[in-house]
Amino acid sequence: MNMKASSRLQEILSNGEFAVTAECGPPRGANPEVIRKKGELLKGWVDAVNVTDNQTAIVRMSSIAACAHLLQMGLEPVMQMVTRDRNRIALQSDIMGAYSLGIKNILCLSGDHQSFGSQPDALNVFDIDSMNLIRTVQTMREDGKDMSGFELNAPPSMFIGAAANPFADPFEYRVIRLAKKIDAGADFIQTQCIYNMDRFKEWMKMAREEGLTEKVHILGGVTPLKSAGMAKFMNNKVAGMDVPEALIDRMAGVPKEKAVEEGLKICLETIAELREIEGIHGVHIMAIEWEEIVAEIVESAGLTPRP
Amino acid sequence: MNDNFTPKITLFHCINTVPEIGGFSLTGQDNFELQTVKLACSSMVKDVFLLRAFEAGSDAVIVLVCPEGQCRYVEGNIRAKKRVAWVRNLLDEIGLGGRRLSLSNISAGNNVAASQIIQNVLKDLEDLGPNPAV
Amino acid sequence: MIVGEQKPILEIKEIIAPYKKILILGCGTCVKTCFAGGEDEVAVLASALRLACKKDGKEIEIEEFTVERQCEDEFIQESAPAISRNDGVLSLACGAGVQAIARRFAKSPVLPGVNTMFIGVLEKQGVFTEECSGCGNCRLDIFGGICPVTRCAKKLLNGPCGGSQNGKCEVNPETDCAWQMIIERLGILGQMDNLRIYVPPKNWQTSLSGGPRKLVREDHMI
Numbered sequence: 001m002n003m004k005a006s007s008r009l010q011e012i013l014s015n016g017e018f019a020v021t022a023e024c025g026p027p028r029g030a031n032p033e034v035i036r037k038k039g040e041l042l043k044g045w046v047d048a049v050n051v052t053d054n055q056t057a058i059v060r061m062s063s064i065a066a067c068a069h070l071l072q073m074g075l076e077p078v079m080q081m082v083t084r085d086r087n088r089i090a091l092q093s094d095i096m097g098a099y100s101l102g103i104k105n106i107l108c109l110s111g112d113h114q115s116f117g118s119q120p121d122a123l124n125v126f127d128i129d130s131m132n133l134i135r136t137v138q139t140m141r142e143d144g145k146d147m148s149g150f151e152l153n154a155p156p157s158m159f160i161g162a163a164a165n166p167f168a169d170p171f172e173y174r175v176i177r178l179a180k181k182i183d184a185g186a187d188f189i190q191t192q193c194i195y196n197m198d199r200f201k202e203w204m205k206m207a208r209e210e211g212l213t214e215k216v217h218i219l220g221g222v223t224p225l226k227s228a229g230m231a232k233f234m235n236n237k238v239a240g241m242d243v244p245e246a247l248i249d250r251m252a253g254v255p256k257e258k259a260v261e262e263g264l265k266i267c268l269e270t271i272a273e274l275r276e277i278e279g280i281h282g283v284h285i286m287a288i289e290w291e292e293i294v295a296e297i298v299e300s301a302g303l304t305p306r307p
Numbered sequence: 308m309n310d311n312f313t314p315k316i317t318l319f320h321c322i323n324t325v326p327e328i329g330g331f332s333l334t335g336q337d338n339f340e341l342q343t344v345k346l347a348c349s350s351m352v353k354d355v356f357l358l359r360a361f362e363a364g365s366d367a368v369i370v371l372v373c374p375e376g377q378c379r380y381v382e383g384n385i386r387a388k389k390r391v392a393w394v395r396n397l398l399d400e401i402g403l404g405g406r407r408l409s410l411s412n413i414s415a416g417n418n419v420a421a422s423q424i425i426q427n428v429l430k431d432l433e434d435l436g437p438n439p440a441v
Numbered sequence: 442m443i444v445g446e447q448k449p450i451l452e453i454k455e456i457i458a459p460y461k462k463i464l465i466l467g468c469g470t471c472v473k474t475c476f477a478g479g480e481d482e483v484a485v486l487a488s489a490l491r492l493a494c495k496k497d498g499k500e501i502e503i504e505e506f507t508v509e510r511q512c513e514d515e516f517i518q519e520s521a522p523a524i525s526r527n528d529g530v531l532s533l534a535c536g537a538g539v540q541a542i543a544r545r546f547a548k549s550p551v552l553p554g555v556n557t558m559f560i561g562v563l564e565k566q567g568v569f570t571e572e573c574s575g576c577g578n579c580r581l582d583i584f585g586g587i588c589p590v591t592r593c594a595k596k597l598l599n600g601p602c603g604g605s606q607n608g609k610c611e612v613n614p615e616t617d618c619a620w621q622m623i624i625e626r627l628g629i630l631g632q633m634d635n636l637r638i639y640v641p642p643k644n645w646q647t648s649l650s651g652g653p654r655k656l657v658r659e660d661h662m663i
Contacts, residue, residue, distance in 0.1 A: 084595070088642060110595050110602045113612045124595075128642040131599035135639065147642070165603035173601075173624055176636055180599065184639055192603060239604030239611035355481065358488035397485075400450050401493035440495040 007104035008076045009048040010159040012307055013188060013217040018275065019282030020303050021078065021190070021219060022294045023050040026061035032069045035061070039073045041291045045298045047306055048105055050078040050190070050284070054085060057117025064094055067103045078161060079103050082111025087127035088136070092146050095137060099156035107161040107190065108133040112239070131184050134162055138185025162186040164218075166203035167196060167242035175206040182216045189216055190284040193223035194270055195243045204277055213279030220274040221284045224293060225263035228252035264297065271301045312437045314339040314429060317360040320371040321349040323379050324413050325421050339429060349373065350383030357394045357408060366438045367428050370410040371421060384412065404435060443471040443535045444569045445557040447482060454493055456552050457531055461500060464527040465554070466520055466542065467507030468534035475569055477555045478533025480507040486533070486554070511538025517545055524549050577647030577654065583635050585626035590643070592619035598640040
């Protein structure tokens with residue numbers, strides 16, 4: 001059996017096509033209908049769908065389960081996995097379980113600290129960090145062995161993703177970090193959503209200079225703004241986010257009824273700019289709890305039909 | 308309100324404020340007991356002394372310190388202020404009432420101010436009543 | 442030093458409620474330095490508790506005693522007479538000291554008066570910061586002398602995370618991001634290349650995760 005069969009996302013990126021991914025969050029409960037509805041909204045418009053893992057440390061249906069529901073509908077999931085809640089035993093176990101269900105993409109993250117979420121009194125884990133997780137998945141795939149060196153009956157041949165945040169500090173170090181993630185085994189990168197295009201372009205320039213864009217597929221993240229309030233909130237209250245004043249002013253400068261439209265305009269401008277940047281191989285649309293807008297964005301950006 | 312008790316006050320003072328408390332003429336109220344404790348610097352007022360004053364039966368404790376910026380030992384009066392604030396909080400927590408403990412800045416030799424402060428505390432005690440832990 | 446904070450007085454009052462004669466036992470080492478349980482703190486607590494109990498019409502006798510440290514038998518045995526005179530002991534030592542007293546004086550109820558918090562340093566007068574979590578396998582040599590296990594909220598060995606902004610941790614804007622500090626320090630030391638090195642997963646067996654630890658030095662045992 002060819003266990004190295006590629007994921008659809010991997011194929012698209014390997015073929016040099018501009019990939020489109022989106023994100024969806026599992027429900028706070030055991031009813032999978034929510035996931036199915038989100039899946040319906042995204043089907044056909046994107047190449048793969050990220051499923052978050054107790055994002056912001058708020059307890060939700062597990063990523064692996066939600067991914068399985070999406071698979072059943074014929075969508076390709078990217079399972080997000082954080083190291084905040086599970087130790088290396090549980091993580092490796094879930095990686096094997098996920099692959100056995102047909103989940104072929106994984107995004108390795110550390111995870112938001114539990115103090116942000118619904119259970120701040122919980123004991124966190126952080127047995128290993130996201131860098132270790134990337135390397136672990138790579139080892140499981142390439143060597144067919146788990147972290148203890150045990151030979152697995154079949155390797156989980158996952159397409160490995162990692163996150164990058166060009167907007168966190170310290171800036172100069174962020175490209176070294178990208179290089180480190182690639183060395184650890186990252187095949188693709190999804191960045192934090194971009195509002196400060198200048199800073200992003202500078203980061204991409206540094207990445208190209210280090211030869212990193214030859215080694216990894218970078219997908220630029222975008223999130224459409226809905227209001228000036230949202231822009232301000234993201235800038236002030238969300239860790240690692242950079243929303244320039246000029247953009248906040250632009251959102252504030254239009255009447256309230258036109259805010260959403262303006263936000264979408266900005267989003268489309270961002271995507272258009274991304275397509276021009278050397279080394280960018282796709283876009284990752286994070287329309288938080290607004291999955292219905294993804295279709296419109298993909299269409300207006302001229303990214304349909306999907307391959 | 309209980310005006311059938313003889314208020315007992317302990318007064319800690321820096322010798323640089325008023326060298327000697329005595330010979331104060333307090334109009335109106337002279338039915339009270341005053342015990343004074345002289346300190347070389349108000350920073351000598353340790354938390355435990357303030358509490359022991361209450362254990363010994365004081366209904367109120369006054370701490371007189373030099374004006375800020377004029378402490379002979381630079382920050383002694385600031386330390387005293389912090390300690391008094393801490394003990395006031397503790398007194399509130401145990402239900403004795405932090406209001407019974409006060410700190411006032413007075414300029415050197417200002418007997419009039421000192422008298423006024425004692426007068427104010429006696430007024431407060433009409434409200435607060437005697438020390439409930441005696 | 443071990444840093445701790447005295448419990449709120451009303452909590453202590455609850456804890457000692459069943460007893461008529463209590464010994465407050467202080468410790469002259471770590472807890473004295475962080476103003477939680479030294480001789481001075483014993484005196485203040487005793488006085489405040491007497492006032493609090495008297496106010497409620499509750500009878501209580503409180504004795505005060507302090508030893509050099511409560512983690513060594515040599516010192517805690519000095520408190521034997523005082524302990525035998527009282528119904529219970531309120532120890533203001535760290536958790537180790539409380540347990541040492543309980544172990545030695547098994548027939549006396551021993552109660553904690555301090556919340557033990559962390560291994561740390563005096564950053565400046567009145568300010569104590571956590572520095573070490575006793576992981577049992579120190580690699581401060583590669584991290585420029587700043588511990589990511591203790592001072593990074595996510596214990597990242599290959600940090601920083603994406604939440605580091607303006608040199609501060611995403612968990613608390615007043616907390617410095619340990620990885621920002623590590624990067625700066627490595628820069629000063631000319632060891633920035635350390636940052637390119639992949640640090641493998643930590644072996645937690647030497648930490649509390651492997652169970653409570655014991656150190657035996659045969660060369661010091663007769």
